Amino acid sequence: xxxxxxxxxxxxxxxxxxxxxxxxxxxxxxxxxxxxxxxxxxxxxxxxxxxxxxxxxxxxxxxxxxxxxxxxxxxxxxxxxxxxxxxxxxxxxxxxxxxxxxxxxxxxxxxxx
Amino acid sequence: xxxxxxxxxxxxxxxxxxxxxxxxxxxxxxxxxxxxxxxxxxxxxxxxxxxxxxxxxxxxxxxxxxxxxxxxxxxxxxxxxxxxxxxxxxxxxxxxxxxxxxxxxxxxxx
Numbered sequence: 001x002x003x004x005x006x007x008x009x010x011x012x013x014x015x016x017x018x019x020x021x022x023x024x025x026x027x028x029x030x031x032x033x034x035x036x037x038x039x040x041x042x043x044x045x046x047x048x049x050x051x052x053x054x055x056x057x058x059x060x061x062x063x064x065x066x067x068x069x070x071x072x073x074x075x076x077x078x079x080x081x082x083x084x085x086x087x088x089x090x091x092x093x094x095x096x097x098x099x100x101x102x103x104x105x106x107x108x109x110x111x112x113x
Numbered sequence: 114x115x116x117x118x119x120x121x122x123x124x125x126x127x128x129x130x131x132x133x134x135x136x137x138x139x140x141x142x143x144x145x146x147x148x149x150x151x152x153x154x155x156x157x158x159x160x161x162x163x164x165x166x167x168x169x170x171x172x173x174x175x176x177x178x179x180x181x182x183x184x185x186x187x188x189x190x191x192x193x194x195x196x197x198x199x200x201x202x203x204x205x206x207x208x209x210x211x212x213x214x215x216x217x218x219x220x221x222x223x
Binding site: 031033035040041042043044045048050056058059090096097099100101102104105106107 | 115119122145146147156157158159162202204206207209210211212213214215216
């Protein structure tokens with residue numbers, strides 16, 4: 001099992017460009033999450049999907065959109081990237097109602113210039 | 114809103130000493146209080162969690178305590194080793210999501 005995978009690993013964007021971060025899990029988990037990690041600010045929840053067909057805003061959803069494509073895949077889209085979105089992005093998944101036990105992907109380091 | 118405060122932000126100990134990290138949460142309806150460890154350049158990984166109906170839980174050299182009345186919980190690491198050096202995150206859980214604290218960078222010096 002690959003667990004949680006993310007693509008790409010690194011990305012540099014110019015201000016105003018758009019891109020989609022991809023996440024997939026092969027653990028048959030119902031719930032998936034997107035976080036951003038900035039120095040000194042921990043892991044902040046952007047969006048989450050408790051189950052296929054549902055998505056909800058987290059702590060910092062502005063400037064992002066998500067799509068739960070199917071049970072395995074959960075993508076994060078930046079429509080118009082800003083320097084403030086420079087961060088490391090982590091995707092995670094868990095069994096429904098076991099959100100305390102999340103499995104994280106390797107992360108995507110995004111730089112917006 | 115939901116908020117988790119974590120202290121200290123950095124902690125430096127000598128090998129063999131104990132380390133304690135404390136968190137305070139805001140949502141009294143939270144059910145789970147997990148702790149994650151993130152080594153440099155790696156992804157966060159769950160190391161231990163405690164439920165809201167339990168006061169203390171131990172797993173070898175690590176233990177967590179929960180005080181629901183005061184809304185705080187703590188991670189205790191005894192007999193620290195250099196491989197314990199990492200960033201530790203506490204979190205409060207419920208409603209199908211986790212809210213994380215800002216993290217504590219623990220350095221264990223040989």
